[in-house]
Amino acid sequence: MQRILIIGATSAIAEAVARRFAARGARLYLLARNLERLRDLASDLAIRGAATVDCAGLDVNAFDRHPAAIEDAARAMGGIDVALIAHGTLGDQAACEQSIELTLLELSTNAISVISLLTLLANRFETQGGGSIAVVSSVAGDRGRRSNYVYGAAKGAVTIFLQGLRNRLQRSGVHVLTIKPGFVDTPMTAALEKGPLWSSPERIAQGIERALEGKRDVVYLPAWWRLVMTAIKLIPERIFKKLSL
Amino acid sequence: MQLQGWGRHPVVNADIAYPSSRSSAVAAVSAPHIVIARGMGRSYGDSALAARVISSRYLNLLLDFDASGGRVRCGAGVSLAGLLEVFVPRGWFLPVTPGTKFVTVGGAIGSDVHGKNHHVQGCFSEYVECFDLVVASGDILTCSRSENPDLFHATCGGMGLTGIIVEATLQLMPLQTAFVDQTTIKSDNLEETLAALEDRRAATYSVAWLDCQAAGRRMGRALVMLGEHASGGTLHAPRRRALSVPVDFPGWLLNRHSISAFNALYYNRVRARSSARRLHYEPFFYPLDSVSHWNRLYGKGGFTQYQFVIPKAAGLAGTSTILKRIAASGRGSFLAVLKALGPENANYLSFPMEGYTLALDFKLQPGLFELFEELDAMVLDSGGRIYLAKDCRLNAAGFQRGYPRWEAFQAVREKYGARGRFGSLQSERIGLG
Numbered sequence: 001m002q003r004i005l006i007i008g009a010t011s012a013i014a015e016a017v018a019r020r021f022a023a024r025g026a027r028l029y030l031l032a033r034n035l036e037r038l039r040d041l042a043s044d045l046a047i048r049g050a051a052t053v054d055c056a057g058l059d060v061n062a063f064d065r066h067p068a069a070i071e072d073a074a075r076a077m078g079g080i081d082v083a084l085i086a087h088g089t090l091g092d093q094a095a096c097e098q099s100i101e102l103t104l105l106e107l108s109t110n111a112i113s114v115i116s117l118l119t120l121l122a123n124r125f126e127t128q129g130g131g132s133i134a135v136v137s138s139v140a141g142d143r144g145r146r147s148n149y150v151y152g153a154a155k156g157a158v159t160i161f162l163q164g165l166r167n168r169l170q171r172s173g174v175h176v177l178t179i180k181p182g183f184v185d186t187p188m189t190a191a192l193e194k195g196p197l198w199s200s201p202e203r204i205a206q207g208i209e210r211a212l213e214g215k216r217d218v219v220y221l222p223a224w225w226r227l228v229m230t231a232i233k234l235i236p237e238r239i240f241k242k243l244s245l
Numbered sequence: 246m247q248l249q250g251w252g253r254h255p256v257v258n259a260d261i262a263y264p265s266s267r268s269s270a271v272a273a274v275s276a277p278h279i280v281i282a283r284g285m286g287r288s289y290g291d292s293a294l295a296a297r298v299i300s301s302r303y304l305n306l307l308l309d310f311d312a313s314g315g316r317v318r319c320g321a322g323v324s325l326a327g328l329l330e331v332f333v334p335r336g337w338f339l340p341v342t343p344g345t346k347f348v349t350v351g352g353a354i355g356s357d358v359h360g361k362n363h364h365v366q367g368c369f370s371e372y373v374e375c376f377d378l379v380v381a382s383g384d385i386l387t388c389s390r391s392e393n394p395d396l397f398h399a400t401c402g403g404m405g406l407t408g409i410i411v412e413a414t415l416q417l418m419p420l421q422t423a424f425v426d427q428t429t430i431k432s433d434n435l436e437e438t439l440a441a442l443e444d445r446r447a448a449t450y451s452v453a454w455l456d457c458q459a460a461g462r463r464m465g466r467a468l469v470m471l472g473e474h475a476s477g478g479t480l481h482a483p484r485r486r487a488l489s490v491p492v493d494f495p496g497w498l499l500n501r502h503s504i505s506a507f508n509a510l511y512y513n514r515v516r517a518r519s520s521a522r523r524l525h526y527e528p529f530f531y532p533l534d535s536v537s538h539w540n541r542l543y544g545k546g547g548f549t550q551y552q553f554v555i556p557k558a559a560g561l562a563g564t565s566t567i568l569k570r571i572a573a574s575g576r577g578s579f580l581a582v583l584k585a586l587g588p589e590n591a592n593y594l595s596f597p598m599e600g601y602t603l604a605l606d607f608k609l610q611p612g613l614f615e616l617f618e619e620l621d622a623m624v625l626d627s628g629g630r631i632y633l634a635k636d637c638r639l640n641a642a643g644f645q646r647g648y649p650r651w652e653a654f655q656a657v658r659e660k661y662g663a664r665g666r667f668g669s670l671q672s673e674r675i676g677l678g
Contacts, residue, residue, distance in 0.1 A: 010265075012303075036266040040320075044306035047317075048331060187303055190263050193246065 001051055002026040003077035005070070007117060008087025009055070010037045012186035013136055016205030017084060022050035029073040029080075030055040032087070052077070060087050060113035061105075070120050079128070082212060083121050085114055085135045090188045096150045103150050110154030115161055122165055125174040132212055133169075134177040135162055139220065141180070142229045145245040166217060177211055178218045179204075182225040248298060251540055252289040253547035254609055254637060257670065259296055265303035267377070267385060270411045273299045274666075275383045281669040282405040284349030285324060288356060289550050290637025291670035292404050299409050301351045307331065308412060315417040316374065321351030321410040326534075328417075333526075334480050338420035340372045344582075346531050351410040356634035357402030357595040360530070361450035361472065364587040368595055370401035376413035381662035385411065399657040402595035404633055406672050407663045422478035425450070425529040428471040428521045431512075435465020435565050439601070442469060442585040449473050450529075456512045457581035457605060458505040460572050465565065467583065468515055472529055482525050489537040496544030499608055504577030542579075543608045549637050551617055552596075552604035554586060555629035560601050563627045567620055571605065574616050578605035593654035596632045604635070614638050633671065641676030651677070 004021050006014050009030035018028060022045040030045075032038045035057045042053045054076045058069050074080050091106035114135060125131045140148055141155030159178055166176035183189065183198045199222055207221040220226040235243070248259045261283075264270035274280060283293040284301050301322030309318035315337045317328065325339060326346040332338070343358040352358075353369045354376060360366075375389035378400060386408075388397040400407045430445075432438040438453050445451055450472035459466045533539055540548065555563040564583070571578070582604045589598040596602075607613055621643045624631065630647030631639050645651055655677065658664050664678055672678060 034266070036268060040266070040306045040308055043308050047307040047310045187263055187265060190261070 003029070003079055003081045005029045005031070005073045005077075005080045005083045007031045007058070007060070007083070007085045008136075010034050010041060011086045011088065011136075011188070012201040013181065013184060013204050013208070014084060014086035015041060016201040017086070017208050018045055018050075019048055020205055020209050022046075022048040022053075025049050025051050027052045027077045028054070029077050031058040031069055031073070033057065033059050060117070061108050063113065063116050066113075066116050066120055070117070070124065074124070080121075080124070080131060082132045082134065083125075084208075085117055085133075087113070088136065088138075088188070090148070090151055093146075093148050093150060106150050107154050107157075110151060111157040114158050118161065118165060122169060122174075126169055126172045130173045132175040132177060132215070133165070134179060134208065134212060136179045136181065137162070139180050139182050139225050139229050143232055143240070145243075147245060175212075175215045177208075177216060179208055179211065179221060180219065180225065180229075181221045182228070248283075248286070248294055249547075250290050250292070250294060250637070251287045252549045252609075252635075252637060253540060253543075253545075254549065255291055255294065255670065257291075257294045257296070259294065259298045261298045261300050263300050263303050264411075267379075267411050270299070270304065270379050270409055271383050271385065274379045274381070274409055279666060279668045280409070281667060281672075282321075282351060282355065282409045284322060284352035284355075285347050287345060287348045287352065289548075289635045291674070292356075292633055292636070292672075293352075294670045295668060301349055301410075304351070304411055309414075315419060316414060317417060318412060318414040319350060320412050321354075321376075322349050324349050325353065328415075332417060333420065333423055336420050336480055337417035338474075338526075340416065340418040341366050341369045342530055343369075344531065345534050346527075347534060350413050350415065354401055354410055354413060355403060355405045357590075357592055358634070359586065359597050361452045361584065363597055364446060364451070364585055365449060367587060368402070368590055368592075368597060370590065370592060370595070372416045372418075373401065374414040374416060376400070377411050378407065379409040379411055381408065381666040386661075395657045396661060398592045399594075399654055402592040403654065404594065404672065405669065406667050406677060407658060407661060408667060420474065420480065422475045423480050423482040423526055424475040424478045424523050425472045425526050426475045426521065426523050427529055428519065429515055430469040430471070430519050431515055431517070432465075432467050432469055434463060435568065436561060438465050438467040438469060438583065439561055439564070439585075441467075442583070442601075445469070445471050446585070451585065453583040454511070455568075455581040455583050455603070456508045457568060457571060457578050458501075458508045459512075464568055464572070466512060468512065475523055478523070488535060490539055490541040493541045493545045494543070496546050496608065499543060499577070499579065501575055501577045504579055507579065508577075543606075547609045548606055549609060549613075550604055550606050550635040551620065552602060552632040552635045553620070553624040553629050554596065554598055554600050554602040554632070555624055555627045556598060556600040558600075559627035559629070563623065563629070564601055564603060567603070567623055570619060570623070571616075576607055576610070576613065576616065578607055580604070580606045593650045593657070594633070594648055596630065596634070598630070600629065602632075604632075633675075636671065639675055641674070644675035644677075 010032040096103040138155040140152040211219040249256045262273040280297045281295040304320035304322035448471040453467040453469045455467045586597045
């Protein structure tokens with residue numbers, strides 16, 4: 001029976017992943033800030049077939065709480081086989097440009113907190129010599145563009161951190177998965193107009209489950225985003241800087 | 246954000262709130278604006294359209310399940326598809342389901358939907374034990390037949406005009422297998438069709454698919470489909486891959502000739518007078534759900550469904566006058582579904598009444614609403630009514646005649662402060678404000 005820790009469990013993608021694991025009878029430990037939603041989510045997953053569901057509140061920017069939160073999860077489930085980090089905020093880029101404080105908060109939520117959690121998880125997984133660490137990064141981290149470069153910079157930092165971590169943990173048999181979703185229709189993106197490039201959290205979750213099973217390193221979800229981002233990365237900077245993206 | 250109903254007309258620009266908890270639902274209501282709840286947007290017209298909309302999309306959690314009694318408490322945004330996916334394999338089914346599973350629990354309550362078993366099981370609300378409703382004051386009131394019963398009966402079928410349902414408790418029914426035994430009876434004319442429905446009233450599920458292009462002696466010929474839950478077989482069955490209509494079809498594709506040909510083919514596909522087969526519950530209950538975005542078949546201009554009920558006494562004569570008028574208009578309907586309904590319930594605005602209901606799809610074209618107004622007169626003169634969940638054009642007079650308890654409904658809205666706080670384009674149009 002798999003023991004799954006999900007951080008940012010009330011994100012739409014995390015919820016969809018949790019449902020898939022619940023249906024397979026996994027043990028779940030959920031961390032999120034919104035306790036009201038979190039408790040209801042725990043009920044939902046228990047009804048859907050999770051063997052056990054425990055949850056606790058966590059504000060990811062309270063770094064000093066990270067060690068205890070992970071400790072508690074491991075104790076409750078008797079270990080952790082899969083850790084999924086899925087929290088994030090899509091900050092207001094224009095507001096960030098006018099506020100250092102806001103910019104740093106976005107970087108903290110989307111990058112520094114993830115790096116803090118990964119540091120703790122990496123040591124635990126390295127010691128246990130196995131398991132999967134999966135992190136929801138973003139295609140936005142592949143190249144900076146003016147419409148969301150604060151978010152993009154945070155995701156880019158996470159992506160590169162994960163590359164190094166994968167390289168380090170490879171010899172311990174720990175699987176590190178970088179998940180790069182494209183546009184996903186979730187509460188985080190509720191204010192944006194949707195088009196044909198958008199996917200549902202359920203579709204992303206299916207891809208994450210498959211990538212965990214296949215022990216993939218980096219997945220773009222849906223997979224065709226790999227082509228799109230390859231093309232975008234190939235555009236020379238002197239041209240790219242003139243584009244409205 | 247651009248919003249439309251399933252019929253894709255009208256289109257409005259709306260602000261949408263997506264609460265994901267009880268407290269955020271309350272917050273979405275507490276502004277001094279007029280809002281309307283919206284589920285999956287499967288009502289055809291404008292009943293879930295307004296300048297401000299509260300989507301139940303993220304009120305999507307299962308909250309409690311009593312595995313021995315089959316009682317489930319869930320968020321209003323949980324879809325019937327979502328319930329079936331979890332509970333069919335455990336031997337539970339929806340006691341009442343409409344012709345699509347892509348509706349939410351909240352929407353099913355708001356439209357008090359019915360299914361092919363209305364004559365035996367009644368409406369969806371019969372199996373709603375209670376629900377929690379955010380009312381205008383920002384309070385959450387639990388409503389059931391014993392607690393706030395006036396609000397319960399006004400909300401079931403009340404088209405979202407009393408508040409925002411955040412969660413509901415439903416009674417499921419035990420199920421032995423995922424299969425249905427279907428009997429198809431071919432009838433030659435309307436009289437035979439109605440007789441077949443009446444004779445087989447004991448059947449759990451019954452519905453007639455009508456060839457509404459057939460005229461003269463053949464007018465009203467149909468495939469009458471009856472169903473019973475099978476007693477053998479498994480609860481686990483493979484899920485079919487859904488087809489999709491990827492783009493808008495050109496509007497001219499559906500014309501009287503193509504529709505006529507489709508109807509004739511569909512009718513003649515069945516050779517025997519009576520035939521039986523066993524099929525999965527999905528194609529039996531939700532034949533159109535296997536084609537996602539089928540509304541695109543009607544082109545960009547959109548379509549609507551005209552669904553009415555007329556009392557039993559007016560049955561044969563009334564239905565045949567209406568069918569003749571539609572045939573004379575030369576406007577084709579792809580889909581014409583006739584069903585015998587059981588008695589009316591205690592809800593103020595629930596659609597079903599003892600009699601016959603006919604639902605017809607029409608592509609939106611100039612002159613269509615004039616035809617509908619003629620049909621309205623026939624329906625209302627015979628003591629019938631128009632289904633609000635399908636409607637995008639009924640006027641206030643037509644609504645009031647069809648739903649004689651509308652004043653009592655308004656009184657309940659008044660009592661809970663709902664007027665001026667919960668409203669849709671439809672409620673404005675039909676004079677409920």
